[in-house]
Amino acid sequence: MTIPRAQIGTVMGLLEVLHDFKGKVDLAKISEELRLELDDILPAVEAAKLLKLIQVSSGDLILTNEGTALLSKNISGRKKELNKMVSNLGEIKGIIDFIKKEHGNEVAKEDLLSFIRQEMPDVDAEQTFSWIVDWGRYSLLLRYDSNNQKIKLAKSPTTKST
Amino acid sequence: MTEQFEPSKLVELHNVTKAYGPLTQRPQVVLEHINLTIRQHEFVSIVGPSGCGKSTMLRVMTGLTKPEDGEVYYHGKKIEQVCEAMSMVFQTFALFPWLNVQENVEIGLEGKPFSKEEKKKRVLDMVRVIGLEGYEEAYPRELSGGMKQRVGIARALVSEPEILLMDEPFSALDPLTSTHLREEVLHLWENPDLPPEAVVMVTHNVEEAVYMSDRIIVLTARPGTIAKEVKIDLPRPRDPRSPEIYKIVDDITGLIA
Structure with a gap:
């Protein structure tokens, strides 16, 4: 996990x-x-x-x-660090690759849920999706719009760290 | 001529009494004979037993409610209506569920004379400062309590208030999240680029008040009167588990209990 x-x-x-x-x-x-x-x-x-x-x-x-x-870092610095840390986690990497390769940097929530169900059969897919969105948003790795239910890769953080 | 430097007075409460119910019958007196000055560069907390009128005091300060007796001054001028230079952070966040983070923060600029672009710029700047970058299009239901309160704080700060009022801002959060958010708020407070000249926080958590504040106003049980003012000169960052902090917490808790 x-x-x-x-x-x-x-x-x-x-x-x-x-x-x-x-x-x-x-x-x-x-x-x-x-x-x-x-x-x-x-x-x-x-x-x-x-x-x-x-x-x-x-x-x-x-x-x-x-x-x-x-x-020791300020908020933008923390986001930048976490961006690196989170994107290096195995399952997150898999998800980033999935979004990148299959769908031109954007994927419907349903498609990602199917991917999660297939790759991680033991977990609650909806709950897992929420964690991915939350950490992805905070670390400026992913963006999610619940209006159109699309999740996409964020542009790499432009914020400065201290 | 030598004159000792004294930070300027932002808000003054002169002999304020606040009561609910008709005065001719038996009113419920909530606050009685309150004299208090909030100065520039001060982080002041108001503590006291529940029902002692802590939150009412914030409402009186902003002009949201009028005292039955006494006056409230802002920069030496009597407050007759809601004071635009103060904004409030609420315990239960008070977000609009149908608005996303960006839109909720923009509520703080309602009625301000800025163009649409200018508003957007200010909102996005504040969103970034407060750590909500990445959450712009999220709705409150998608946010943890800590993130919701960040939205509440961003909305309060976006109008660049001179005084930030916070009513039990961390009470609805779990202990780990509140530890974190307290730290973040202190970081913001120490940032000289950010607007508030003073913070007034109401809390029932004495440790929190001692950890964060320059001065603590201790209220008695209803009707609330000022039991004591405690100045806290310890440098920041403070160690919440230091004997100095323990001692002050103990003293204040003794006054309340």
């Missing part, structure tokens, strides 16, 4: 909490501090791990250099 399945805000929030704890803290401690059930934190942990922003080692969450670097 190489599609982040957590809201971006929760992943960034997790990195910020880790940063407050000098880059390393027990998962149970975070749960206690934020009065959050483990189940409510784990999606953010999994997504952050997938993006190599944190490492998990015997119950401890450890901020990686990539995670620290991401935090």
